[in-house]
Amino acid sequence: NPYTGLVSHLRASWLSGKTRPMEYRVAQLEALGRFLDDKKQEILEATELDMGKPSFEAFFSEILLCKNELNVTLNNLSHWMKDEYVDKNLVMQLDSAFIRKDPYGVVLIIAPWNYPIHLFLVPLIGAIAAGNCAIIKPSEISKNTERLVAETLSCYLDNDCFAVVTGDVPETTRLLENKFDYIFFTGIPPVGRIVMTAAAKHLTPVTLELGGKNPCYVSDTCDVTNVARRVAWGRFFNAGQTCIAPDYLLCTIEMQEKLMPALREAITEFFGPNPQESPDFGRIVSDKQFQRLRALLGSGRVAIGGQTDEAERYIAPTVLADVLPSDPAMQEEIFGPILPIVVIANMDEAIEFINTRPRPLALYAFSCDSKIVNQVLERTSSGGFCGNDTLMHLTLTSLPFGGIGNSGLGKYHGKFTFDTFSHHRGCLHRNMGLETLNTPRYPPYTQQKLGLLTTTFEVKRRGTCTLL
């Protein structure tokens, strides 16, 4: 196996203990910060070459959000690393019981192409913070960013503990044959299954950040202008190639009518009369994806946009009206700048529509009536939820980011990334004295001893439960 040597090398480094001291982790994290600062221009250029990512967007998602995560981690690392002391019962008052955060060892981070820096760097921050060594496997589809990361990351991080592996599907398959102590994968559900199956051979725990069709319900009572802007922003960011983009809209026929001009206005406001000329609108990452998306344009009817340019892999910000659940656009995660609107009669129908489908990574609901937003939240299930906006729940580092069911397992961001890459080890340090207190637990067993044991270990009910 071409990677066994590399994995062994990293494992040897980890066993040497060099990644454990906080100073080491801080130094590596600060180096990551310098990578982002020094290579900012290169990152903007590479992502522009890869998918026409507008500089504004690239700065926001690939630099700013990453630096936020870095700073939150550096600010809190010493606190996160500390042993967490827990409550004890009667017999343990002289003992100390705590949770120790142990690194796992050598972790593997597999990143996708749509936010090619962010989606390896943010997990890597947590992996380093937790004291692990890591192999990073960037996506081969975002070729320019892949090259940038492979060539320059090694100048910033300790090469004995962190390595970048490049390659296609065959290489990734061989990489996955090795034993890792944790695997963090971001990508599509079918590959998530492959990764978890490979991980099962070694009993490697995993976090899978997958995807799905994120529904966006718009109620009849809402400020159409603001809704249109927020939905359009979320849908067309990165030309729609965002795992938590609103995938499709659910609303009544009257709302569809009201939204259309508002959406048209928002798109013009954002990208001008010809989005193809706007520096703020991206392109599709590959010919394969472009063709896949173009085929979806036959769903419903094109109410806004619909223009394409194969040479540039440009698809205009598009809204499809009157889309049917059986249409092609409703069969797969769109992952492009196309927003289908599916008409429903009312909120109950919308909720039923959502609940008969696989649970999505994100779910959105728009209404001026907070009760409606709440109902949609309470009666559905999704990785995350945002009321009256799109994407924004991702930017708050104190919220866990992850899926459920087909949209993923595990979570990260902020402290959750650190916790993901740490083994929480229950530790009890007992006193060697006071041996007489242990007598009730030793044979020969008697009812009397049992009585004593029950008294010391029991959790007593405090009064009656007020709920009943």
Added chain:
Amino acid sequence: MERMQQIVGRARAAFNSGRSRPLEFRIQQLKALERMVQEKEKEILAALKADLHKSGPNAYSQEILGVLRELVLAMEKLPSWAAPQPVRKDLLTMRDKAYINYEPLGMVLVIGAWNYPFLLVMMPLIGAIAAGNAVVVKPSEVSENTAKLVAELLPQYLDKDLYPVVTGGVPETTELLTQRFDHILYTGNTAVGKIVMAAAAKHLTPVTLELGGKSPCYIDKDCDLAVACRRITWGKYMNCGQTCIAPDYILCDPSIQSQVVENIKATLKEFYGEDVKSSPDYERIVNQRHFKRVKSLLEGQKIAYGGETDEASCFIAPTILTDVSPESKVMEEEIFGPVLPIVTVKSVEEAIEFINRREKPLALYVFSNKKQLIRRVISETSSGGMTANDVIMHSVVPGLPFGGVGHSGMGAYVGRCSFETFSHHRACLIKDLRWELVNKLRYPPGSMEMMHL
């Protein structure tokens, strides 16, 4: 195996009806479980006696006490555990509501083990119910009396559709694992753990695997040997060594090996009397297969104490082996029996190295008067959990997560940790439809100047 599909389908339909979500319902079910344990105590103890030769007080303290405690904790704390947890907001979200909503995952599968057959289905079941899920319970067929009893009792006390019990062996479990669940908690061995995770991968189902391994026990020269050996003897030979977190083997300096043996011998006599076989407090190996397996580990070993066996009653006497070679069979697999090998090491460094060369264990033990040494062992090794100067006890501290790492498992449960394991932690951000001005900063057309605001 259509029956399996029907059972699981019915449970899922029951979950989808929403009736397991209200806290009142969950607490009502937990209360019913509490009643079950109290009313059927005799039957439960009888089943444990039939399966593992556990004595009454022994079985009660090992399997019922912990369950009652977990039930009381869950009923008491559920409202606070289930409450939405507000999170710290930043400048952009100051005016918004940001919180984590704890929601049921849906359908949970609990696969129990035979060594603590009642405890190991009840503890996960309690957490899964508390988190609002439907639960399919699959007790181990090896402890058949307890399996039968659980299958009879649960439907008498709990909602019949939401919490079905499925009995059977490998074929039934394999069939069950083809169904889709939203979380699987499996307690058992490493080999089957891999099978469970591979089956879960097909449905992208998260798993908690409580496996095993060889839990090392290092005894420092500088410690109260009498106390240390008494505590080790208790943890090693309880349930006839069939405990996932029993100290599997001892590491110590050759100069104290014989003292260790003498102390353990003395303690064994104190616990079980002169004739162990007639002590009501000493259990038996669960079946012939495991009896033969454990017995074969004695071949070619220096037996310092014990070694007597009786196939008819699956009896193996508390046994100590000395000067054991690290390459011998008894040092290859988890013993899960009343055989205690002693491997000599010259220093704590050697012990740490020895431990780290092997798979990460479920538990790790170290006995020493030196705090520094203990801290060092903790920091330079990895294990699911650990106790210093005792054994087993980290598993009864309510606030400590119970779980393995590496080959000893993944995920954790018990107490609040169970509730969190069986819940989906849904990030919720609720914004206002007004205050659009702030949003304009992020909309195109963008400019770098705007970015730096």
